[in-house]
Amino acid sequence: MQQLNLFQESTPVLPLTYYPDFLSQELANELYQHCLKLEWQQNQIRIAGKTMPVPRLECIYGDAGCDYLYSNSVFLKPLTWTDNLPKRDSITALTGYKFRIVIGNQYRSGQDSIGWHSDNEPSMGYEPAMPAAGYAYASLSLGGVRKFQIKPRDGKPTDFWLEHGSLLVMHPGCQSTHLHQVPKTKKVVSNRINLTFRPHTGGGG
Numbered sequence: 162m163q164q165l166n167l168f169q170e171s172t173p174v175l176p177l178t179y180y181p182d183f184l185s186q187e188l189a190n191e192l193y194q195h196c197l198k199l200e201w202q203q204n205q206i207r208i209a210g211k212t213m214p215v216p217r218l219e220c221i222y223g224d225a226g227c228d229y230l231y232s233n234s235v236f237l238k239p240l241t242w243t244d245n246l247p248k249r250d251s252i253t254a255l256t257g258y259k260f261r262i263v264i265g266n267q268y269r270s271g272q273d274s275i276g277w278h279s280d281n282e283p284s285m286g287y288e289p290a291m292p293a294a295g296y297a298y299a300s301l302s303l304g305g306v307r308k309f310q311i312k313p314r315d316g317k318p319t320d321f322w323l324e325h326g327s328l329l330v331m332h333p334g335c336q337s338t339h340l341h342q343v344p345k346t347k348k349v350v351s352n353r354i355n356l357t358f359r360p361h362t363g364g365g366g
């Protein structure tokens with residue numbers, strides 16, 4: 162017998178999984194302290210012919226050859242994985258997804274943000290002809306809690322509060338059907354670090 166889905170209106174099915182307690186508070190504190198010492202860069206982005214600072218700090222670690230260009234203007238060259246940084250093996254063990262690079266974002270205040278976008282750069286293996294065959298993307302949050310929003314293209318956003326030590330996994334296909342952002346806020350928020358684990362088509366291995 163067919164069943165009615167009473168929750169269809171209020172709870173959209175999203176192509177993601179949220180693990181609030183991926184790391185214990187102790188491990189999350191330790192990793193946060195370690196990540197403060199990473200090679201953070203203030204990059205510049207070109208939008209509509211104007212160059213401006215990216216509204217957050219960034220860093221990139223990963224396998225050699227996995228260079229990363231986004232928005233056709235910001236070029237990131239990965240540094241070698243550090244011993245403490247990669248939680249990538251435990252994320253792979255939990256999710257079954259493999260990753261080649263990690264891009265860090267540091268949001269120093271509520272004025273730091275990332276606007277609506279999807280992560281569909283060809284260097285990550287995105288193929289417009291086969292969007293559903295895309296890749297997974299895992300995002301580990303440390304420090305201050307920030308609002309993360311996700312919406313179907315032209316749909317309504319759903320809000321998540323990304324907590325210290327949590328992991329958000331966006332499943333294959335998500336980048337072609339949905340957009341996401343971390344909006345600016347006027348509230349006083351603590352420094353937040355986010356590590357985004359991604360695949361990559363470049364380099365060896």
Ligand SMILES: O=C(O)CCC(=O)C(=O)O
Nearest residue numbers: 266275280300343355357
């Ligand atoms: O900070 C976050 O949680 C999201 C970061 C993000 O979307 C990105 O780096 O592409």
Ligand SMILES: [Fe+2]
Nearest residue numbers: 278279280341
């Ligand atoms: Fe993103």
